[in-house]
Amino acid sequence: MTHRKRALVTGAATGIGRSAVLALAGAGYDVALIYASSAAGAQATAAEAEALGARALVLQCDVSDDTAVRAMTRTVDEAFGGLDALVNNAGTTANWKVKDLESLDLAEWDRTFAVNVRGTFQVTRAAVPLLRKGTLPAIVNTASIVGLRPGPQPLPYAASKAAVVNLTKTLAWNLGPDIRVNAVAPGWMEGDWMERMLGDKYDDLMGKRARSTPLRRCVTADDVAETMLSLLQGNRFVTGEVVVIDGGFASST
Template identity: 80%
Template structure:
């Protein structure tokens, strides 16, 4: 008798950490609901790659800051999958600013960053809880992983609203853990400086130099990758059964050594 496949939802699943999480879950035997904001082509490419690994992957475009849209999307996911065993809250955005220049912040971008990163994480979680509880009722061990950031734990040059929103995600993770345990485990990951498009946009033409310097100062002598983050996410979702309300830093030991 074949083992029934598990079901996962990944927001922000088209690129970066989200894409790596979708592929890691597919390899682990999950079917995946992939939710994306505007990257339709990238979402389809990620879905195709996950399907090649044997997963059933369905995609939805949804603004996680829009609660009505979130509830519609989760209702459709429920119709398609019946229940959820795992939720990865990875959808995120940031704001433009000039470091140390508080006047350079556009408050509309501040509000949008919090709407996606914090309210969106809560709204998706709230709408997913009934589907996660169905997994529990069937003997499963449902779990949630939120994407925080090292800048939510210590200061850095990142835009203030982004850093503050990730600090809020850290607190939200712990508060959700208190509210959803013992039936649903909730944890978060806090990646350090990560290779790839996101940091390239943040650092611009300084990317190579600054990332090289960070790698040199890191005990494991490189910067984190999306695949590193996805590996930890998968472990938190499928193992580590007594880990709850924690934030796992993934930075190769940089924070611990500085």
């Protein structure tokens, strides 16, 4: 019997996480789906993964809590006996009024960094022993185009994604040659996240962005998952890199 590969995806309930889970399931992986609060979304995604032939393990975990992270990875190890792939996708953001620095709540700043940066590190650190049991193990982190260039996004979110970019490169140096570590940096992405960020301006601003993009549309969660899967399964001599997924927008402006 062919051995199924094993993956862990954080922020797995919706959006990029959901698409990553389904891409991995379709490629022959059993998947541990980690979620923070969207239990119903995680269960729905797990059901979709199981329909593709995967074994799906659903676990709740706040990735900013190292004790919880250690317990979660122990459970995954007991169930799967190791990992071949890790997708660090869990993330959050802060509220603010554009260009109004006083509108930022520093508690939200701290929470954003706790989840997006420390959480990425803590999950990676706890998963390393599992990945070392895997075959050609690899990690993909979710960064963002806002971590590479300025924009109207909340300062803590943009700064945290810049930290994820650096963390990706530093982890690649520390975990090589056994474990590869790369990141993806999506541009403006269709879906619920940007709808919340842009509000009633969503259709207008996304349309303008699409028209200014060489590929004439904005990125989707499935686009991101496709690149993640490529970095996990192939690109065997690529590590410490950040792949921009924006249809060529950044290079044409």
